[in-house]
Amino acid sequence: MKTIQQNFAVQFRYGVHFTEDLFSKDNELFLDVLPQNAAAHQRKVLFVVDKGVADANPTLLEQITAYTAAHAGVLKQLASPVVIAGGEEAKNDPDLLQQLLAAVNDYGVCRHSYLVAIGGGAVLDLVGFAAAIAHRGIRHIRIPTTVLSQNDSGVGVKNGVNSFGKKNFIGTFAPPVAVINDSNFLQTLEDRDWRAGISEAVKVALIKDAKFYKKIKEDAQKLVNRDMEAMQQLIYRCAELHVEHIGGADPFEFGSSRPLDFGHWAAHKLEQMTDYRLRHGEAVAVGIALDVVYSRLKGMITEKDCNNVLDLLQTLGFDLFVPELTHKEQSGQLTIVRGLNEFREHLGGKLTIMLLTGIGAGVEVNHMEEALISEAVKTLKQKHQPQKLSQV
Amino acid sequence: MKTIQQNFAVQFRYGVHFTEDLFSKDNELFLDVLPQNAAAHQRKVLFVVDKGVADANPTLLEQITAYTAAHAGVLKQLASPVVIAGGEEAKNDPDLLQQLLAAVNDYGVCRHSYLVAIGGGAVLDLVGFAAAIAHRGIRHIRIPTTVLSQNDSGVGVKNGVNSFGKKNFIGTFAPPVAVINDSNFLQTLEDRDWRAGISEAVKVALIKDAKFYKKIKEDAQKLVNRDMEAMQQLIYRCAELHVEHIGGADPFEFGSSRPLDFGHWAAHKLEQMTDYRLRHGEAVAVGIALDVVYSRLKGMITEKDCNNVLDLLQTLGFDLFVPELTHKEQSGQLTIVRGLNEFREHLGGKLTIMLLTGIGAGVEVNHMEEALISEAVKTLKQKHQPQKLSQV
Ligand SMILES: NC(=O)c1ccc[n+]([C@@H]2O[C@H](COP(=O)([O-])OP(=O)(O)OC[C@H]3O[C@@H](n4cnc5c(N)ncnc54)[C@H](O)[C@@H]3O)[C@@H](O)[C@H]2O)c1
Ligand SMILES: NC(=O)c1ccc[n+]([C@@H]2O[C@H](COP(=O)([O-])OP(=O)(O)OC[C@H]3O[C@@H](n4cnc5c(N)ncnc54)[C@H](O)[C@@H]3O)[C@@H](O)[C@H]2O)c1
Ligand SMILES: [Zn+2]
Ligand SMILES: [Zn+2]
Numbered sequence: 070m071k072t073i074q075q076n077f078a079v080q081f082r083y084g085v086h087f088t089e090d091l092f093s094k095d096n097e098l099f100l101d102v103l104p105q106n107a108a109a110h111q112r113k114v115l116f117v118v119d120k121g122v123a124d125a126n127p128t129l130l131e132q133i134t135a136y137t138a139a140h141a142g143v144l145k146q147l148a149s150p151v152v153i154a155g156g157e158e159a160k161n162d163p164d165l166l167q168q169l170l171a172a173v174n175d176y177g178v179c180r181h182s183y184l185v186a187i188g189g190g191a192v193l194d195l196v197g198f199a200a201a202i203a204h205r206g207i208r209h210i211r212i213p214t215t216v217l218s219q220n221d222s223g224v225g226v227k228n229g230v231n232s233f234g235k236k237n238f239i240g241t242f243a244p245p246v247a248v249i250n251d252s253n254f255l256q257t258l259e260d261r262d263w264r265a266g267i268s269e270a271v272k273v274a275l276i277k278d279a280k281f282y283k284k285i286k287e288d289a290q291k292l293v294n295r296d297m298e299a300m301q302q303l304i305y306r307c308a309e310l311h312v313e314h315i316g317g318a319d320p321f322e323f324g325s326s327r328p329l330d331f332g333h334w335a336a337h338k339l340e341q342m343t344d345y346r347l348r349h350g351e352a353v354a355v356g357i358a359l360d361v362v363y364s365r366l367k368g369m370i371t372e373k374d375c376n377n378v379l380d381l382l383q384t385l386g387f388d389l390f391v392p393e394l395t396h397k398e399q400s401g402q403l404t405i406v407r408g409l410n411e412f413r414e415h416l417g418g419k420l421t422i423m424l425l426t427g428i429g430a431g432v433e434v435n436h437m438e439e440a441l442i443s444e445a446v447k448t449l450k451q452k453h454q455p456q457k458l459s460q461v
Numbered sequence: 462m463k464t465i466q467q468n469f470a471v472q473f474r475y476g477v478h479f480t481e482d483l484f485s486k487d488n489e490l491f492l493d494v495l496p497q498n499a500a501a502h503q504r505k506v507l508f509v510v511d512k513g514v515a516d517a518n519p520t521l522l523e524q525i526t527a528y529t530a531a532h533a534g535v536l537k538q539l540a541s542p543v544v545i546a547g548g549e550e551a552k553n554d555p556d557l558l559q560q561l562l563a564a565v566n567d568y569g570v571c572r573h574s575y576l577v578a579i580g581g582g583a584v585l586d587l588v589g590f591a592a593a594i595a596h597r598g599i600r601h602i603r604i605p606t607t608v609l610s611q612n613d614s615g616v617g618v619k620n621g622v623n624s625f626g627k628k629n630f631i632g633t634f635a636p637p638v639a640v641i642n643d644s645n646f647l648q649t650l651e652d653r654d655w656r657a658g659i660s661e662a663v664k665v666a667l668i669k670d671a672k673f674y675k676k677i678k679e680d681a682q683k684l685v686n687r688d689m690e691a692m693q694q695l696i697y698r699c700a701e702l703h704v705e706h707i708g709g710a711d712p713f714e715f716g717s718s719r720p721l722d723f724g725h726w727a728a729h730k731l732e733q734m735t736d737y738r739l740r741h742g743e744a745v746a747v748g749i750a751l752d753v754v755y756s757r758l759k760g761m762i763t764e765k766d767c768n769n770v771l772d773l774l775q776t777l778g779f780d781l782f783v784p785e786l787t788h789k790e791q792s793g794q795l796t797i798v799r800g801l802n803e804f805r806e807h808l809g810g811k812l813t814i815m816l817l818t819g820i821g822a823g824v825e826v827n828h829m830e831e832a833l834i835s836e837a838v839k840t841l842k843q844k845h846q847p848q849k850l851s852q853v
Contacts, residue, residue, distance in 0.1 A: 070479035070693070073616070073701050075636070077708040078470040087462035174625040179806050181717070202594065204807060205621060205632040206713070224465070229597060233566040240597040241633060244467070301462065309465050316469040321598070325573070414571050415596060 081244040081320070085224045085308055087301075091212065091251040092129075092136040099136070100143055102210065102247035103183060111145040115178050117169065117196045119188025121155035122214045125257035129187075147176040150187075157345040159191045160230045160237075169199040173207065180204045183246065189215040189262070190222035190349065194240070197228030201243035209245045214254035216266025216300065217350045220307035221273075224248050225315055235411075236337055242321040250308070252301055263295060264386050265350025268332075270307040271381065272357055276331045277314070279429025281306050286377075289384045328431055330412075331423040332356035338408025342393040354387035355394070355449075362445040363437065364425040374428050379452070390449045403446065406439055473636040473712070477616045477700055479693075483604065483643040484521070484528040491528070492535060494602065494639035495575060503537040507570050509561065509588045511580025513547035514606045517649035521579075539568040542579075549737040551583045552622045552629075561591040565599065575600045575638065581607040581654070582614035582741065586632070589620030593635035601637045606646035608658025608692065609742045612699035613665075616640050617707055627803075628729055634713040642700070644693055655687060656778050657742025660724075662699040663773065664749055668723050669706070671821025673698050678769075681776045720823055722804075723815040724748035730800025734785040746779035747786070747841075754837040755829065756817040766820050771844070782841045795838065798831055 088098045103112045116133055123129055130150050137146040151172050153165055178184060184207045186196035193211050200209035213223030229240025255263065267285075274282035284302070285292075291299035314329055327333075336356035340347055347355075358379055365375035382389055396404040413420040423431045480490045495504045508525055515521055522542050529538040543564050545557055570576060576599045578588035585603050592601035605615030621632025647655065659677075666674035676694070677684075683691035706721055719725075728748035732739055739747075750771055757767035774781055788796040805812040815823045 070697055072479070073477040073697075073704050074474070075477065075616075075704050075708050076472075076474045077712050078472045079713055080468075080470045082466070082468045085465040085467065087464070170624065170631065174627070174630065177806060180714075198594075202590075202631045202633055204630065205619060205634060224467075227597060232562065235566070238566065238596065239562065239594045241594055242597060305462055305465075312465050312467050316467050320469050321471055322572075414569060 081226075083245055083247050085248040085250065085312060087250050087252070087305070089252050091249060091253075092132045094136060094139045098249065100140060102249065103143075104246065111141075112143060113145045113147050113178065113182035114185055115147045115172065115176055115182065116150035116185045116187060117172075117192070118150045118152050119155035119159075119192040119214060120152050122188050122254065122257075123150075123152050126254075147178060147182065148172070153192060153195070155189055155192050157191050157231070157340075159188075159195045161345075163230070163232070165195060166199055166230060169196060170203055173199065173203040178203070178207055180207055183208045183210055185210040185212065187212040187214060188218075189213070190218040193218055193223050194228045194237070195230055197243060197245070198230055198240055201228055201241045206243065209243070211245045211248045212254075213248065213250060215258060215262050216255060216264075216304060217262075217269055217348075218266070219250045219255070220266055220304040221269040221311055222349075223250075224308045224311050226320055234341070236341060244320075250304065252297060255297070255300065260295075260386075261348060261351070263300075264293075265348040265354075267292060267303065267385055268350045268354040268357060268382070268387065270303050271378070271385075272331050272353060273307055273310045273314075273329065275357070275361075275378065275425060275428060276328055276423055276431030277310055277429065278306075279427075281310070282428050286381055289381060293384070293386060325419045325421045326433060327421065328423050328433070331425075331431060332358075332360050334408050334412040334422060335359050335405055338405055338411065339391060339393055342396065342404060343391065347391065351387065354382050354385075355389060355391060358382055358387075358389040358449055359394075359442070359445050360422075360424055362448050363441055366441045366444055366448075367424070367438075369424060369426050369432070370428075374425075377428065389452075394446045395450065402439070403443055405446070406442060409437060473618075475637055475639050477640040477642065477704060479642050479644070479697065481644050483641060483645075484524045486528060486531045490641065492532060494641065495535075496638065503533075504535060505537045505539050505570065505574035506577055507539045507564065507568055507574065508542035508577045508579060509564075509584070510542045510544050511547035511551075511584040511606060512544050514580055514646065514649075515542075515544050518646075539570060539574065540564070545584060545587070547581055547584050549583050549623070549732075551580075551587045553737075555622070555624070557587060558591055558622060561588060562595055565591065565595040570595070570599055572596045572599055575602055577602040577604065579604040579606060580610075581605070582610040585610055585615050586620050586629070587622055589635060589637070590622055590632055593620055593633045598635065601635070603637045603640045604646075605640065605642060607650060607654050608647060608656075608696060609654075609661055609740075610658070611642045611647070612658055612696040613661040613703055614741075615642075616700045616703050618712055626733070628733060636712075642696065644689060647689070647692065652687075652778075653740060653743070655692075656685075657740040657746075659684060659695065659777055660742045660746040660749060660774070660779065662695050663770070663777075664723050664745060665699055665702045665706075665721065667749070667753075667770065667817060667820060668720055668815055668823030669702055669821065670698075671819075673702070674820050678773055681773060685776070685778060717811045717813045718825060719813065720815050720825070723817075723823060724750075724752050726800050726804040726814060727751050727797055730797055730803065731783060731785055734788065734796060735783065739783065743779065746774050746777075747781060747783060750774055750779075750781040750841055751786075751834070751837050752814075752816055754840050755833055758833045758836055758840075759816070759830075761816060761818050761824070762820075766817075769820065781844075786838045787842065794831070795835055797838070798834060801829060 184200040229237035232238040288299040336352035576592040621629035624630040680691040728744035731744040
């Protein structure tokens, strides 16, 4: 009997919106992004809020409830906002996923309701996953509250939780209905969270956009001084580059190529090795430094470009070395090198790593030399640890 | 700042293949359906087998291992086949999902490996879900072994497990890489599983294809006598209609319309009310009978057409009445009617139910009258229970 061929395309659309003070009563953006639903006048929503955000904004929960009440004609809050632990804990604790699914069940959140997540990248990843699997997919809105989630993690199509000690072992590709970046949330960030996300902007500038890199360089001091205008520009361009890349190539990553994961093979391993003492963005800064020095040692970029990047990262306040970089396996191999194998395993089959041939110019390679990685680690240690110590 | 618009389409393609004796060494279909992977000569596979199938085919596991060994140049079995409980139990027991995810982790199943499920619809739904969420999606191949899974559940894009006492509360839309229907598996089915899937063919014929309905009617006696040729034709056409429908309309069900769920609002509720004593296909037969009588009571179809359908279902051996149809809530409302609300809730917003205006002609309505449902239940009880008893 002849094979029956299935063949269809699914279209995904969403906007990344920018605003300030989203839940002030006269701000209508939130209403605008909920697609008109012919079936029901009231759109049902359940908010899930990062505890870190709720603690830093003591009136937020009331504000949300007042906002939905003020717009009761079109919005129906199914229950008071659910507050959950923020940070990597959110992705490490399987009970939190169960709690969210139970909330979906208890409060009657259906496939045409909205599960709205407000928080850092970790909370968004967890809530996004719950939304993706409950009822085979509830409509999901992301309101990222950190630099990293506003310029990278929150604007993409992935979610996930950690399992078996592995980052994002479980997750899906599931585009949101909308992303809303409210700059006000950034005010309450600790300095390290203000800073951490900047590394993702450096990352994408380095592989794709020399002009953007130059702009970050010019604005570095402003960024350090928490200049909101400079940060907003950085977030916008970084988000735009991520959105373009995801939409243009292979959104659901069926292939092995992962350009946006420049610097990430080491970063993911370091997050795990440091038991998440390092934030994702901090680990990415180290990972970028390592791959930049490696690119230099391979003769792919000039010494000048290499130093330019390392200087920028340090000006921004990143540590480029952590002791875990030198940890060794019993075999004598650097533990970090196992990150390469894990990255390969996660991708499947062929290792595909992004390196640089210049600022703004990435290139993919399928192999990295252990001896040179080791050399790059030494370079980072020599060059930067003393400097770091003297900063303390 | 201007909204950044994301907009992309993801293309999904897979074939539903038909064969016999898939794992005999000279059958190359299995090799053909694994897409060539430039990255690796050997394609890594892990098989998961329904215990019901393994028990009924005592040499199957050896056969699989011999097959992969014989094709070691292109296939690498990551571990011996994993055998898991079949039937609804597979979807009710959360430990089984955890066991599958642990196997993915332990055996290094990556995003470019294949998780191959062999089993009935329940096992396929469970393994498909595990494949969809591990590493954000492992390549998945379905080898359905029941009539229902070969002609309906296995050829579509949905997976799922039960939670909070609700069917498919958790799941995703995740097309497989390929579906392989091996008719040999059908030999070992119990009569009730041979029969159960036929109701899905009656369903899709009734709403879409009068000619197919006629063919089922003609072949009814052959089907009852387990004529494999007639069954193969039924499976092929039913699978084709399902594949066409899914590919043509709204594959990931973003809207509220669910034509293929004709007869299913009551079926889902009855499965739950009978604690899965009824097979899905058996419950669907009752659900079809109910909605056909309802369509008649509404004056949408003729008495003749109505009786024609009821007769066919009975000839095929289905019970059209189960005592649970008459169960009542404390309020006096038929419990089954709550299935309507749950169906509405699952869809979200607007109730959309398929009814008939003729054989081969479905029509969607947004409301059903409780009094007429109650009347339809009475009709089924009067008309068919005595008949059923006299058959015993
Ligand atoms: N899905 C993706 O595509 C993707 C991409 C990159 C990173 N990520 C993930 O994102 C996570 C990191 O996200 P992150 O850097 O946003 O950190 P985070 O989510 O871990 O948050 C860091 C801390 O900041 C707190 N916080 C958040 N917003 C705040 C605010 N406005 N004011 C005060 N405190 C606030 C949180 O409670 C937490 O304690 C990692 O798990 C990473 O894997 C996902
Ligand atoms: N994903 C979808 O789109 C979709 C659509 C329809 C139904 N379903 C689901 O499919 C499930 C029902 O599937 P089903 O009707 O195939 O029943 P099933 O999977 O429950 O299997 C019934 C019994 O048959 C046994 N069995 C399976 N194959 C056998 C074989 N070849 N020989 C001997 N025994 C065998 C099983 O072990 C089990 O005990 C339900 O959970 C239903 O919700 C899913
Ligand atoms: Zn990152
Ligand atoms: Zn069905």
